[in-house]
Amino acid sequence: MHPQRLRLDLGILLPDVAGEADACVGRLINLLMAHKGIDQAHVLPPVGGQPAQLCIHYDPQLASLARVRETASSTGAELTQRFGHVLWEVQGLPNARRARTVTGLLSRLPGVLEADASSAGPVRIEFDRSVTSEATLRHALGGMGVAARDETPAPAQAHEHEHTHGGPFGANSELIFALLGGVLLVVGFLASWLSAVPAWLPLVLYLGAYGFGGYFALRQAMDSLRLGRFEIDTLMLVAAAGAAALDKWAEGALLLFLFSIGHALEHYAMGRARRAIEALADLAPPTAERRRDGATEKVPVAELLIGDTLILRPNTRIPSDGFVTLGESSVDQAPITGESVPVDKRAVADAARAAARPEGLPAENRVYAGTINGSGALEMQVTRLAADTSLARLVRMVNEAEAQKSPTQRFTDNFERIFVPIVLVFVVILLFAWVVIDESFGESFYRAMAVLVAASPCALAISTPSAVLSGVARAARGGVLVKGGGPLENLGKLGAIAFDKTGTLTEGKPRMTDVLPAPGVVEDALLTVAIAVETLSDHPLAAAVVRDGQARLGAGVAVPEAADVRSLTGRGLAARIGEDPVFVGKAALFAEIEGPPIPAAVQASISDLEARGRTIMVVRRGEDYLGAIGLMDTPREAAAGVIRRLRQLGVTRMVMMSGDNSRVAQAVAQQVGLDEAWGDLMPEDKVAAIQRFRAEQEVAMVGDGVNDAPAMAHATVGIAMGAAGSAVALETADVALMGDDLNHLPFVIGLSRATNRIIRQNLWISLGMVAVLVPATLAGLQLGVAVVFHEGSTLLVVANALRLLAYRDRTAA
Structure with missing residues (x-):
């Protein structure tokens, strides 16, 4: 068997x-x-x-x-x-190096099977409950200076909690320590030139500068050394100690001051990019006005239940996802979908039916948490809990996306891990230069410390993460979710894009244009059977048949009830009306199922409709063919302009892939200016086409995230349209256009190309500075000058990356 x-x-x-x-x-x-x-x-x-x-x-x-x-x-x-599995949003991970250290420390805890900490915020831990607990892990994180954001300290613990976040001055401790070190350095330098000042005073001031400037670097270095790793902080401390050993206290204090101020500004810059995303989480109001049993009450948004009725006052933020049940207004959806103009909203015709299938509702009925109601009062019904709204999922997924490293970031991490020990070995060798050349040990030692500073890849370590974080933040602010550095970089490398037709290049709102009953069949019989079956489907074509068919029938015609509906992937629907099996779908479907072939008269009607670019639905009840229905989907108004802008960005090949017949696909492709159009494709055919593309160049698949999920998974980058309304699209795609607007596509591809340019520039700046400074210090460049140029390059790459937060789509002008 x-x-x-x-x-x-x-x-x-x-x-x-x-x-x-x-x-x-x-x-x-x-x-x-x-x-x-x-x-x-x-x-x-x-x-x-x-x-x-x-x-x-x-x-x-x-x-x-x-x-x-x-x-x-x-x-x-x-x-x-x-x-157990936990995913905590935390504070106290200001940079990637600190996150790596915390990951290592967590991994060594008893019972922890896997741990991953990210400078973007989330900490993931998988642990064995028989050995440890969530409370133990929280306590251990606190001891590392990291605290979960949902952790509210008791008053007695407030001072300790403040210290775990960085120092006695809270979140700004590092910047304040750096500035204090700088002040002591300047005062000590001035004091050393005044003869009236005791000789010991400048030394005391320099020691103070060392203490403030090196405090955070020392803390990080000790954690790294506990894990057996030499990080950049370790190199800086060794160089500063070397300067002190040579009695070059001023230069050592300058090194620690610039290093600490550079780190503090780097963390500020990264925090600024992160806050651009965290601001999304604050868009939803904390409370909602709920109507229950005829009375209204204000309740926390977290307490809302699916099915609750909410009152939306004019010019207020919408607290949850749902659909409009009463009233008309316009809603500003820019915070979620990036749409530049408010969208008109109106009530659904049947609230009970809408509640049963909220995912299939048109945009005019749906509202999202965090968007802003216009001048009209509305009532809405909640369809998602607070943790599951489009806004909540967007914030959660962007945070997770930041933790995913891009290929370049993985390269720089690996380079740094190998390069730092090499630098240390090279410096140790330089310490013995006095054995080979005619100079004192002090001169060799000084040169070695200068090389140590010059060769430290500080700028390299921050060059890619700062650019990726800024790019992801800018995309989210523009209504596009990019799930990590990998997709962000790959978008900029695309040579080809494949588009789904229905709902992507077309409006996805087809209209019924032709009703052709078979000989001996009345139109009402054809339409009532088609409507009965298509009512149970959420496909855009089905919605058109139901909407236009009912309008054509009029109010007095009864529609039978269909049951046992099932989808025949890519072909149509099967159902049952009474005792009769019913099939509604493409002509090709009827060559695959049992029963009589399509009659010649109906086939002639189909051929005529296909020649005019219509999408065809053939209807059969039992053994009898009732006729054919023709539908047409019009191209999006923005489609032709978007294709033109993509060509400007360097996308060389664009293809439309559709399940509709080839004539329909060709007609739409010509209207929007596409190179090629392929019709009559099943989902597996789309996958095969994407695989052929990938063998030649990087390719993206743009679709609705539902029917096109397999093709998206095989593309270099999967891009979903209108993901704010679809949980599936948001989960499936690498990149999700939150609004149902194609104009976001050139924006995010242009942003990706800008991000790749910034990353390349940062790599050239950081590696170029090392390549110039190392020979210069070997040739005698002073330690102080090397310090200024080295730390200056770190600030330069961070400032360069922050330019992405102000990115504007030039092709839209």
Whole structure:
């Protein structure tokens, strides 16, 4: 007997895991495969609206279906109970080096299986509950100077909490310490020139400058050394100690002052980019006005439930995602979707039906948390909890995106990890130059310290993360979610873009243009059956059939009720009306299913409609063909301009891929100015086309994130349209255009190219400075001059990266 297969929702088996790549998924598979009767277990990644699933192959002679299901559920429950997963937003990780150190310290804690800390904020920890607990991990983080943002200290702990955030002056401690070190340096330098001043006073002042300037560097260096790593902070401290050993206190104090002020300004700059994103989280109001049982009350947004009715006053922020049930107004959606003009909103016709399928509602009925109501009063029904709104997901995903390193960032991290020990070895060799050449040990030592400063890759360490963070922040402010440095860099390398047709290049709001009943069939019979089936679908074509068909029928015609509807991927729908099987779909569908072929008269109607660029739906009830319906979807007004702007940005090849017939695809492609159009494609055909593209050049797939999910997954970059309204699109794509506006596409590709330029410039500045300063210090450049140029390059790359926050799309002018 062949093995049978069982598919189970992975999110239900392991509700706490972040995704199918989580280590607990591997544990679950290994434990299941140890059970008798289970041959194989593997994960099917999420596709379209389908969540990630665990597929179990089992032998029904050795294990029953019920037994396998029970085994999977109990094993998942045991793993969930034993292994904990936390994702905390934290304070106290001002830079990537500090984040790496905290990651290393966390990984060494008993019971921690995996840890990852990011300077962007999130800390992820997987731990064994039998060994440690969340409270223990929080306490350990606090001891490292890191505190979760949702952690509110008690009054007695306030002073300690303040210290864990950086020092006695709170978040500004590093900057204040650096400035104090600078003041003591200047006063000490001036005092050394005054004969009336005691000889010991400048030394005391320099020592104070050392203390303030080196405090944070020393703390970081000690943590790094505990992990067996030599970081840049260690190099700076060794150089400063070397200067002191040579009695060059002023130069050592200058080094520590510039290093600490550079770090403080770097953290300020990174914080500024981060706050551009965190500002999104403050868009939703803290409270909402809820109507329940005829009375209104103000409640915290976190307490709202799905189905609650909210009152939206004019010119106030909308507290949750939902749909309008009463009133008309215009809503400023720019904070979420980036749309430049307010969008008109009106009430749904049937609130109960809208609540059953909120994802399929048109834009004119839907509202989002964080957007701003205009001059009209509205009532709305809540469709998502506070933690699941488009705004909440956007903020959460941007934070996670910042933690994902780009290819260039991984290169610079690896380069730094290898380069720093090499510098130390080279400096040790230089210490013995006096053995080979005629100079004193002091001169060799001085030169070695100058080279140590010159070769430290401080600017390199910050060059890429600062640019990526600024780019992600600017994109989010423009209504585009970019999920990490990888997609941000890859967008700028695109040579080709493949577009889905319906809802991407076209309005996605087709209209019914032709109704052609078969001979002997009245139009009403054709329309009522088509409407009955398409009512149960959320496809844009189905909505057009229902909307225009009902208008054409009039009020007095009854529509039967369809049941057992199922989608025939890429072909159409099957359902049942009464005892009769019903099929509605493309002509190709009827060559694949049982039953009579399409009659010649209906086939002639289909050919005529296809020749005029219509999308065709053929309707069959039982054995009888009722006729064909023609629909047409018009290109978006912005499509032609967007294609032109993409060519200006250097995208050389653009193709439309559609499930519609080739004539329809060609007609739309000509109108928008595309190179090629491919029709009659199934989802797997789109995947194959994307794979052929990738063999030649970097390619993006632009679609709605549902039907096009497989093609997006295989593209270099998957780009979803209108993701604010679709949880699936937001989860699926590498890049999500939050608004249903194609104009965001050239904006984000232009931003990516600007980001890549900034990264390249920063790499040239940082590596170029090392390449110039090292030979110069070997030739006798003074330590003080090397310090100024070295730290100046760090500030220069940070300032260069911050330019991305002011990026403007030049092609839109």
